[in-house]
Amino acid sequence: MRLLLINPNTTASMTEKAAIVARAVASADTEIIAATSQMGPASIEGYYDGAIAVPGMLRELKERRVAGYDAAIICCFDDTGLEAARTFCDVPVVGLCESAVVTAGFLAQRFSVVTTLERSRILIDNLIQRYGMGGRVKVRASDIPVLELEDPSSGAIAKLRAEIERALAEDGAEAIVLGCAGMTDLARELRSIYEVPVVDGVAAAVKQAEALVSLGLSTSKRSSYASPLPKPLAGVI
Amino acid sequence: MRLLLINPNTTASMTEKAAIVARAVASADTEIIAATSQMGPASIEGYYDGAIAVPGMLRELKERRVAGYDAAIICCFDDTGLEAARTFCDVPVVGLCESAVVTAGFLAQRFSVVTTLERSRILIDNLIQRYGMGGRVKVRASDIPVLELEDPSSGAIAKLRAEIERALAEDGAEAIVLGCAGMTDLARELRSIYEVPVVDGVAAAVKQAEALVSLGLSTSKRSSYASPLPKPLAGVI
Amino acid sequence: MRLLLINPNTTASMTEKAAIVARAVASADTEIIAATSQMGPASIEGYYDGAIAVPGMLRELKERRVAGYDAAIICCFDDTGLEAARTFCDVPVVGLCESAVVTAGFLAQRFSVVTTLERSRILIDNLIQRYGMGGRVKVRASDIPVLELEDPSSGAIAKLRAEIERALAEDGAEAIVLGCAGMTDLARELRSIYEVPVVDGVAAAVKQAEALVSLGLSTSKRSSYASPLPKPLAGVI
Amino acid sequence: MRLLLINPNTTASMTEKAAIVARAVASADTEIIAATSQMGPASIEGYYDGAIAVPGMLRELKERRVAGYDAAIICCFDDTGLEAARTFCDVPVVGLCESAVVTAGFLAQRFSVVTTLERSRILIDNLIQRYGMGGRVKVRASDIPVLELEDPSSGAIAKLRAEIERALAEDGAEAIVLGCAGMTDLARELRSIYEVPVVDGVAAAVKQAEALVSLGLSTSKRSSYASPLPKPLAGVI
Amino acid sequence: MRLLLINPNTTASMTEKAAIVARAVASADTEIIAATSQMGPASIEGYYDGAIAVPGMLRELKERRVAGYDAAIICCFDDTGLEAARTFCDVPVVGLCESAVVTAGFLAQRFSVVTTLERSRILIDNLIQRYGMGGRVKVRASDIPVLELEDPSSGAIAKLRAEIERALAEDGAEAIVLGCAGMTDLARELRSIYEVPVVDGVAAAVKQAEALVSLGLSTSKRSSYASPLPKPLAGVI
Amino acid sequence: MRLLLINPNTTASMTEKAAIVARAVASADTEIIAATSQMGPASIEGYYDGAIAVPGMLRELKERRVAGYDAAIICCFDDTGLEAARTFCDVPVVGLCESAVVTAGFLAQRFSVVTTLERSRILIDNLIQRYGMGGRVKVRASDIPVLELEDPSSGAIAKLRAEIERALAEDGAEAIVLGCAGMTDLARELRSIYEVPVVDGVAAAVKQAEALVSLGLSTSKRSSYASPLPKPLAGVI
Structure with missing residues (x-):
């Protein structure tokens, strides 16, 4: 099982610290893939930081699809962009809070x-x-x-x-x-x-993500988290 | 009084339609400045569209500061990015919903x-x-x-x-x-x-924005909507 | 636009003070008609005062219909008799609270x-x-x-x-x-x-009343606020 | 024990019907004093009727004090003026709803x-x-x-x-x-x-009123239901 | 009217103290039958004590059926086993809390x-x-x-x-x-x-139990409190 | 890791069916110990069945302590006796609902x-x-x-x-x-x-129990779930 631990802020040292904890609690057959957003604020303190961190996080969720992951953990206690990520992903996504x-x-x-x-x-x-x-x-x-x-x-x-x-x-x-x-x-x-x-x-989210993957469950695509509809996008996001 | 009516999706015809309604209900001394986000989805249908629309909307809120506005209206019924905008702006911001x-x-x-x-x-x-x-x-x-x-x-x-x-x-x-x-x-x-x-x-939001400006009130900067702290930003947002 | 500012207590100096604030925030084309209830307690402090103030307020709402008003503001923070007034009036009624x-x-x-x-x-x-x-x-x-x-x-x-x-x-x-x-x-x-x-x-209510009138909206007469049914009334109220 | 069953509308036949039920369920040593408001609407249908019924009901609560009662029951399912009556009375007051x-x-x-x-x-x-x-x-x-x-x-x-x-x-x-x-x-x-x-x-309220009187309990006069403060009253209520 | 006051803990002195209060507030024609559970903890302090007290209480409710009672009062402020008792009994059951x-x-x-x-x-x-x-x-x-x-x-x-x-x-x-x-x-x-x-x-519950019996009302047997279905029971309970 | 899957009803075939599912989703190093209560109803349908099932379940939780278990799962969707079990046990306890x-x-x-x-x-x-x-x-x-x-x-x-x-x-x-x-x-x-x-x-509870054990967390013994106080117990429970 491969879990993507995505830090929505751009401070790699926080990602690393979280990855150490995540690996320590993960099951033996779980691989933690730690990723740091490449676009956005160095820390998330309040609504503005959270909002501008989301596109970078979503981009990371998209680019990591090539290598593949079975579930994603958004590594911020504000559950930054959690609902957008659930809509975007076909695999389960969990937040820290x-x-x-x-x-x-x-x-x-x-x-x-x-x-x-x-x-x-x-x-x-x-x-x-x-x-x-x-x-x-x-x-x-x-x-x-x-x-x-x-x-x-x-x-x-x-x-x-x-x-x-x-x-x-x-x-x-x-x-x-x-x-x-x-x-x-x-x-x-x-x-x-x-x-x-x-x-x-962080530790709690690793176990919840493992649980969902083990249970063979993923986000419902009925109604609230239905996959985004294809539509024109202006600008670079 | 100048009200910025900012459409967080990138479909200018929707902005125009809303601007007509906004101008029809606005007070005689209110100017409606209609703006369309230059970055993001053509419509906002669900969480993902909403999340990726926010940076474009925030950019517009920032760039329009030069000309000035007394309050902003986020012209989407999902109240897209409303809290981030309140944090970002010194003037009142209202949502449609x-x-x-x-x-x-x-x-x-x-x-x-x-x-x-x-x-x-x-x-x-x-x-x-x-x-x-x-x-x-x-x-x-x-x-x-x-x-x-x-x-x-x-x-x-x-x-x-x-x-x-x-x-x-x-x-x-x-x-x-x-x-x-x-x-x-x-x-x-x-x-x-x-x-x-x-x-x-749209009409309701125009009147609420006018009300707040007339009353001389703006978003509290104590706690929840405190202005963003200065910090490093990676990438272009 | 004519707004009736009705003080449900019988202290005219409170009405006057409120009228000054109301006129200061009202739009240029709004006329504030200040009215003091002629029947009831000098101040409203608790449930009993509130209950006995309502008939005097309703009478004022009725008598002022001759001259006409576009909306009414009940000038007490307890929103004294607000629902009864909404039922009674065809124009919007707003409370201070x-x-x-x-x-x-x-x-x-x-x-x-x-x-x-x-x-x-x-x-x-x-x-x-x-x-x-x-x-x-x-x-x-x-x-x-x-x-x-x-x-x-x-x-x-x-x-x-x-x-x-x-x-x-x-x-x-x-x-x-x-x-x-x-x-x-x-x-x-x-x-x-x-x-x-x-x-x-007081100031907030003036702007809400103006907003409703500008929007061409009035109290729904469907269900909760349906106009009173004609029926025998005993005594003088 | 004497319970005042006060009908806040002015239709005596409703009072009589309720009194029959009340007497049928009352304890042997409970006397039901049925009273009909002398001032107000013939029935209470909606907020307006309720509001204008209250002063007549309060007057009855006051005038019946001479003969005395141990608790009062407001005989309308809207609990018309219940809080005002609790504030006004020193004995318990219960509503039907x-x-x-x-x-x-x-x-x-x-x-x-x-x-x-x-x-x-x-x-x-x-x-x-x-x-x-x-x-x-x-x-x-x-x-x-x-x-x-x-x-x-x-x-x-x-x-x-x-x-x-x-x-x-x-x-x-x-x-x-x-x-x-x-x-x-x-x-x-x-x-x-x-x-x-x-x-x-009606029956339920009789038993609740009896219960409170038997228990020696009455409305708290601390804070919400404190007795009305003496103050000037304009007009006749 | 016969009210069963059942103490779900096994301390008879508490039962006696409660029975004195119950008899003092009961109506003249109410008999208080005080019963102490024969099985379970000496006092109920927390969830575990409460859970193990229930079977003893239910047994008492069952055995007392021979002599008969018109309603039961569960004499513990945690309302121990209240819902089970309501399901089990055909007469009303009330809790202290x-x-x-x-x-x-x-x-x-x-x-x-x-x-x-x-x-x-x-x-x-x-x-x-x-x-x-x-x-x-x-x-x-x-x-x-x-x-x-x-x-x-x-x-x-x-x-x-x-x-x-x-x-x-x-x-x-x-x-x-x-x-x-x-x-x-x-x-x-x-x-x-x-x-x-x-x-x-205790006193409050006596009056509520009397009220329900006087009103001729008992627990609904529709849905939530339907009588237990007959089924095999293992062990002694 | 050893998880006790305790069926609070006394139907062993239900325990077996649940154990099969539990073992299928459990991690490789998790042992599922399936236990059926020896005392109580054959199925739990409503409040009464649930209440009388608890002592048998608690007895099983106690007797299985000799062999040891790291967490317990109460295998009924009503979360029968969940709070009592949490109070009683030093290891985590989870319910199905x-x-x-x-x-x-x-x-x-x-x-x-x-x-x-x-x-x-x-x-x-x-x-x-x-x-x-x-x-x-x-x-x-x-x-x-x-x-x-x-x-x-x-x-x-x-x-x-x-x-x-x-x-x-x-x-x-x-x-x-x-x-x-x-x-x-x-x-x-x-x-x-x-x-x-x-x-x-059942499957969900296995993963939650595994999560808590992996995280090294157990029920708080502060306040609500504090261990039962020692006290006299009458009868056999």
Whole structure:
């Protein structure tokens, strides 16, 4: 099984970090193909970054078809362009947020997502409401710019831990979801510190993608995710 | 007051039709600047078309800044890229769906949206749930490809009327919202036929944009719609 | 265009203050006809005041028909008798709360309403849930009796500002809605102090009423708002 | 225990019919004091009728204080002025719709309300959503003017039965709630015909009022239902 | 009228305490038959205790049929096995949580439930969401093991009062619901201390059961609560 | 990895059928341990059957601890006793309904569940609302007693297919979920007939259980699912 792990931002170090985690949790017969978008912003912080990242991600999904992949994982917690990708692809596509909250939902009745900047907080909250988990989840921002997660000296981890501690103390959180792909390498350590489930979207998405492929299931092409109709396209996208 | 009416698809005839309606309802001192995206699909039918239309629309929003505009209207009923545009712009930005359902909400307790293709139906239903109107609205598809609305001989109007009649008979609809920018020129006639409010998103959006400008209000830059952070951008978007 | 601004309480100074704001935001060709109910309580604070204010408001709506008006604005943030008025009138009727939250919804994803007394807080919260905005809005009371807003020496403004500051600090509010018609003259100043959108219901309602009239739309008479059936009425109402 | 059964419309024959049912289900030590509003419409069909009925009902609640009552029942399925009455009274006040849906909720997971005219359907649906039962209940109109229920030759019962049969066949209704005070005398017979619980609001409200009085509980005067503040009242209400 | 008050835990002292309250509020012609499950845990604290308590409770419901009862009350605030009991019985069955929140709903717009341990908090919150009251209620745990409520020297009452005070101060609670059958004897005193309605589930359930029996209504056997189908049963239950 | 597939009903042929499907989709290094409850009903049709099945299932979960298992799957679409099992176990526990709707949610925006008897329909609908999928899913009953699925000559498959066809025609379903463990062997064939995703809970649950174990995650023991407190147990359970 070949899973395409596509980072919709253009920072290759984030892709690499995610690929390490993905490979560590993948089944023995799963190959992780890590891809970084070649077009778009260096990080996705808010609606604008997300919107302009989509065409680059879709292009990557298209170009990688030659070599082939059995499912795709969009490696951003905002589930950037997830619906467009599902429409575009014939194979299953999963997002990090969707995978993580679904996974946490098997483990806890109430939990908190800790993301990076305030500007992403409501965006993620809206996603989670769409996924039906709104009544069970609180989203918190920890005031960490995404790329600071790439820099061990940045103090980002201390901020993240402080926010997790607030979630445990104030929200009654029974589990924690890490709300950024750049936090993927921290889950295991945080789990041992706080003794609650700490769910990372990258790892969760790998398992959901594997599950769908194993089950022989793919995106319904009836109605919402029907393949794009052929039509004139102006300009280069 | 200068309102930018930006069509996120690349079909200029749709822009022109919408501009005629927009100018007809605009206040005497409002100038409608009609713009057609130069990059993207000829019509927006489903998630993929919507996603790839956004960069072209954002480019237009940027380039038109030189001449200036006081608010922008995204001229597609899917509210394509609305949140990205709000983040990007300092002036108010309104969508057709949001404007139309808000307007209908002042006139009726329950109403139906009649859109084009089945693939757009749930997309619009999800939007309306986000706007808080889910419990009051039913969305219907009339099996009309968007560009058939540009062709009077296509039979599109008969299909649309049949679907409106089903909405009135089966949904208990107290009003009808036309769920595609391409239907904008039909509202007045349908209103006189069916004797219920028939709301067109283009006209509704013009009035909402004018309202926000008159009130001296613009998009909050606190949290969700904070201006994009400066960051490296790879490739051409 | 003639808009009837009907104050459902019987305090003429509140009507006058609202009329000044209404005229300031109205279009050049809009005439604001300010009317004060002649029957009912001096202010509307809670359910009882609201209920006994309605007949006086409806009488005014009836008597002003001779001179004519194109739409009516119910000038109380509780949207007192709004549905009865829609049923009674052939022209559009808008409320302050409905208009204000709709307007704020174009500008912010999450926002707070700051009203007067605690007894009005849940009443307004229930209204906002009916309008579908429950998940996006927090309502706060600032412990100000309505008529204190008429008295500059009352300390009301300091209380209001303190509550707005709590909304910004604690709720993550991206915008503020002023939850009483008596606060209408404060919006502009508060906007410049807090640098977020501050929405006043009076001004918002004027623009919504103008929008509906311009669009040639009026309340649906199908089902919920069908005109009252003729029937015997006992007593004087 | 003395329960005031107050009919907010001015048709005494409806009051009498309801009083018979109320006395039949009341406990041995409960006295039913039946009162008809002296001011307002002959029947309540839609928002306008409801609004103008409230002052007459409140006056009756006030005047009957001399003789005293331990709780009040508002004898209309629209729960006309219920919140105003709760604010006004120191004793518990219950509505027919609220009592009936709560009662049905102990007996069935999903049920249907069958009311009179289409114009009351959404009004009742909104009430039921406020009471939290929206997901469990479907409201249907049977096209019966309220006062036809007073006339055995009107064909009203046949229409009502036809609508109940549709509810059982199409909605999966496990129980039926009669959605008008004027249907109160029909519950027992319909129950034996259809072999499902048929809940009448008058009877249900008597038991809820008795329950609250027996429990020594009354309306909270904290926040929402705080007693009206003393203030100038213009005109006669 | 004979009401079976069945305690699904096996602590007879709790049954006795509840029976005293039940008899105090019951109508003169109501006989309270108090029964303690003979099989299961000594207290119900969380999902596991609840699940293993059900068969013992159902056995009691079955064995008591010989002597007969007109309705049953499940005497635990978790509404343990309520739906199974409704399916099993031909007479009405009511739960404490359902009865208490319904009762409080007639008295207050927003209220708080104060229960025992944190492990029961979300369980009750989920129940209340099912009953449609989620938007009106906050559930709080007071860190009291259930059986400490049987011991006056345990400090339980001080903890309970502290939590009620937090509910009043922080939640805007207009009424309090006691979230454990073991608190049943405290309602009257707490009501006089805090001057808000304090609702106890045992007393509330007695009145709801009496109401249903008086109304001649029983559980619908259509669909959800249809009587169990005859089928092989392995083992002893 | 060892997964315990525990059938909470006592029909061993259903366990065997499910085990075949489970083994077919399990990863190469996953061992499926199939277990049939020794105590309880032969099939689970409605609330009563479900409640009395739980102790037998919990006993099996306990006794199988000696040999050990890494996660448990409750093999009934009603997610019988799922929360009690999560509280009881230290390893992850997943249900069929939860797993299936989560899986379908990655593939379709709107889908339908087709279950057996009408008495299970609302039970499953309520589950799905708890899982947050209520707005996306319609549940249908096909009038098939569970054990008829064990008998190829019963006509059950024809009924099931007819109901699936109604779901596709009337609900706009983009995917189908099979709402009974006894349908597990039919998914693949139905998928090829109808060309939409057909999700079977048994297979879906195997992959979710594998995912959780691979990720090193288990049920949170904070709050809702905290391990049962030690306490006296009366009788044999």
